[in-house]
Amino acid sequence: MARRFTEVLGSIWPAQHPKIHAELNKLAVEGLVEVESEGPRRRKAYRITDAGVTEVKRWLTEVDVDHTMRLQLLLRSLFFWMMDTDELQRHLESEAQYYRQLADQYRDYAARKDRGEFGYSEQTQSIRVTIEAGVRLYTALADWADWAQTVPPAKPTPPPKP
Incomplete structure (x- = not known):
């Protein structure tokens, strides 16, 4: 996930590998994502929950864009x-x-x-x-x-x- 994030967004919205995982953990605690599967070396695959989809839609439609x-x-x-x-x-x-x-x-x-x-x-x-x-x-x-x-x-x- 970190590689894909960096590939597409790295030059416009950089995030370090630890930052991505910390954010995923925070989202999991909030019930917005959940661990879908766990692979070798404790690698986790996440999926967005229904509550997460609702929150993203709210962010897209109700929160003003930061044009900075x-x-x-x-x-x-x-x-x-x-x-x-x-x-x-x-x-x-x-x-x-x-x-x-x-x-x-x-x-x-x-x-x-x-x-x-x-x-x-x-x-x-x-x-x-x-x-x-x-x-x-x-x-x-x-x-x-x-x-x-x-x-x-x-x-x-x-x-x-x-």
Whole structure:
């Protein structure tokens, strides 16, 4: 479960393996999930309970979405003026490459889903929608980093003409 969580959500909602299990234990105590089976090395498979389904539906329909985005890349952009032009160019090239690679990973995952490698359940289709958001978000961030290389402060402002 931790691997799957990281594969799909790791770059947008990171969670460490112990955090996931602690949360599952908390949800089990609250009656929102239950252990469906236990395998080797005490690995547990969980399933959502009826109460859990009700709570997720309540969260989806009654709780306001937190639209806060904490993107350190954008926070740093406020201070690009403090970097040397060459340093900033290297930084932005690196960021563009990073986000292109993430977008490509998500595209690959989307193609696997579209080929039916994970079936066609409602859950799989919802994950596909999430993956598409990742593709589009990371593509947009790569495009932004490419664009930012073409404007001040990444390119020095030409001196005014006399």
